[in-house]
Amino acid sequence: xxxSAFDYVAPTTVDEAIQALSQAGDDAKILAGGQSLVPVxxxxxxxxxxxxxxxxxxELRGVRDDGNVIVVGAMTTHHDVIxxxxxxxxxxxxxxxxxxxxxxxxxxxxxxxxxLVHADPAGDLLAPAVALDAxxxxxxxxxxxxxxxxxxxxxxxxxxxxxxxxxIEIRIPKKTGWGAHYExxxxxxxAWSIVAxxxxxxxxxxxxxxxxxxxTNMAATPVHAxxxxxxLVGQPATAETIRAAAEHAAEGTSPMSDGNADPDYREHLARxxxxxAVASAAGLAA
Amino acid sequence: xxxxxxxxxxxxxxxxxxxRTLLVHYLRDKLGKTGTVVGCDTSNxxxxxxxxxxxxxxxxxxxxxxVDGSEITTIEGLARxxxxxxxxxxxxxxxxxxxxxxxPGMIMQxxxxxxxxxxxxxxxxxxxxxxNLCRCTGYQNIVRAVxxxxxxxxxxxxxxxxxxxxxxxxx
Ligand SMILES: Cc1cc2nc3c(=O)[nH]c(=O)nc-3n(C[C@H](O)[C@H](O)[C@H](O)COP(=O)(O)OP(=O)(O)OC[C@H]3O[C@@H](n4cnc5c(N)ncnc54)[C@H](O)[C@@H]3O)c2cc1C
Ligand code: FES
Ligand code: FES
Numbered sequence: 001x002x003x004s005a006f007d008y009v010a011p012t013t014v015d016e017a018i019q020a021l022s023q024a025g026d027d028a029k030i031l032a033g034g035q036s037l038v039p040v041x042x043x044x045x046x047x048x049x050x051x052x053x054x055x056x057x058x059e060l061r062g063v064r065d066d067g068n069v070i071v072v073g074a075m076t077t078h079h080d081v082i083x084x085x086x087x088x089x090x091x092x093x094x095x096x097x098x099x100x101x102x103x104x105x106x107x108x109x110x111x112x113x114x115x116l117v118h119a120d121p122a123g124d125l126l127a128p129a130v131a132l133d134a135x136x137x138x139x140x141x142x143x144x145x146x147x148x149x150x151x152x153x154x155x156x157x158x159x160x161x162x163x164x165x166x167x168i169e170i171r172i173p174k175k176t177g178w179g180a181h182y183e184x185x186x187x188x189x190x191a192w193s194i195v196a197x198x199x200x201x202x203x204x205x206x207x208x209x210x211x212x213x214x215x216t217n218m219a220a221t222p223v224h225a226x227x228x229x230x231x232l233v234g235q236p237a238t239a240e241t242i243r244a245a246a247e248h249a250a251e252g253t254s255p256m257s258d259g260n261a262d263p264d265y266r267e268h269l270a271r272x273x274x275x276x277a278v279a280s281a282a283g284l285a286a
Numbered sequence: 287x288x289x290x291x292x293x294x295x296x297x298x299x300x301x302x303x304x305x306r307t308l309l310v311h312y313l314r315d316k317l318g319k320t321g322t323v324v325g326c327d328t329s330n331x332x333x334x335x336x337x338x339x340x341x342x343x344x345x346x347x348x349x350x351x352x353v354d355g356s357e358i359t360t361i362e363g364l365a366r367x368x369x370x371x372x373x374x375x376x377x378x379x380x381x382x383x384x385x386x387x388x389x390p391g392m393i394m395q396x397x398x399x400x401x402x403x404x405x406x407x408x409x410x411x412x413x414x415x416x417x418n419l420c421r422c423t424g425y426q427n428i429v430r431a432v433x434x435x436x437x438x439x440x441x442x443x444x445x446x447x448x449x450x451x452x453x454x455x456x457x
């Protein structure tokens with residue numbers, strides 16, 4: 001229950017944070033909301049010698065409008081994401097997925113940046129980031145770089161962010177007027193996804209003009225369901241076309257087996273949940 | 287050791303803490319505020335819930351060093367002049383506890399939830415308490431108590447009662 005000892009710094013700027021990380025070397029860890037890291041430290045699954053707390057860096061919090069994109073600071077809490085008017089209007093899918101995370105206390109502390117860098121395959125914000133074509137802005141000793149969500153998630157619990165780097169913001173192209181839905185299948189409330197589906201759809205005169213679909217927990221990293229998208233675009237937004245398109249949902253996935261589900265069952269869930277998610281996003285009763 | 291200054295239940299404390307000390311251990315072991323309890327090892331149960339700068343958090347997943355300069359309210363800071371907080375009173379009146387272990391966290395989270403929504407329906411109460419587990423009651427009377435407290439904490443009802451400052455509840 002008690003983590004092993006570490007040093008603690010709480011810088012007030014990103015530059016100071018990067019300096020602290022560089023000086024401490026590989027044994028330093030960033031502390032964001034702590035909702036994944038603190039349990040890990042308590043169980044002593046990790047024992048960093050230094051924690052660099054980002055909570056005092058105010059520039060990393062908040063959401064701003066930047067023309068065609070909205071920019072979300074990495075330290076914006078789940079609670080603030082859910083309640084942010086810009087996100088609700090232009091990236092509703094992110095707010096809907098965030099609403100399903102854990103419980104209110106977890107959502108008061110946990111952050112968007114922390115959830116993305118933690119990269120748990122069952123985490124609920126990875127698939128929305130892929131579906132929304134988000135871009136991650138990362139700063140390190142070598143300067144600043146931008147990585148698209150499609151390249152950001154490298155493996156289980158592994159992202160493009162290096163140990164001496166900080167994810168500072170998430171840039172999300174506006175999807176104003178799109179319908180969105182996050183369909184999560186879990187055993188009990190306050191649990192992680194067994195499988196979940198993130199869908200955003202733009203309809204035009206009863207047809208599906210554009211569609212974005214990504215899957216949670218169907219592989220080590222979030223799966224972009226391009227087969228489903230191709231089967232949807234240009235088709236009438238009806239229950240039949242959506243059901244047919246959802247048949248492609250398990251293509252290109254490599255679901256794992258665990259106490260909750262075996263791969264076959266996960267593939268079944270992917271198809272059923274995709275149908276529900278897309279139907280809801282398109283404004284049809286699932 | 288790192289020095290922190292923190293306001294807990296209206297009293298200011300200055301203490302040296304080890305960075306690895308969890309907030310819940312600081313509250314219990316250093317300040318003697320054993321009303322806040324530990325019920326799990328996984329941040330699931332919510333028994334340790336306190337308010338940090340007005341928002342509910344699980345004090346087993348925050349380090350004491352992180353609350354430097356902040357204000358904490360625990361279950362021990364709710365009663366005023368010997369009078370229970372309306373949420374505490376509602377738990378009492380509705381028999382919303384059996385062993386009582388989950389109760390401090392339930393009450394702190396219930397107050398937070400009324401801060402967001404002073405007039406919740408049953409479903410909202412159940413969802414607002416999803417991070418608090420009870421092994422005994424089956425939740426029925428807990429939900430009843432929160433709805434009862436919401437009713438009694440409504441500004442119109444409160445105006446007829448004896449005024450006293452309470453935490454949260456959208457007041
Ligand atoms: C009981 C419980 C239930 C939960 N349920 C869910 C759920 O249903 N769905 C879900 O998606 N999540 C769930 N979570 C996890 C929650 O979403 C966490 O908030 C999230 O995974 C981590 O975010 P954090 O801000 O707390 O990060 P931390 O725990 O502080 O950090 C996580 C990791 O990311 C690194 N990191 C954090 N921020 C940055 C940054 N800006 N730059 C570089 N590295 C960084 C840290 O070094 C650490 O390795 C749950 C957690 C708990 C305790
Ligand atoms: S002791 Fe904090 S959530 Fe269980
Ligand atoms: S009353 Fe015993 S755990 Fe809730």
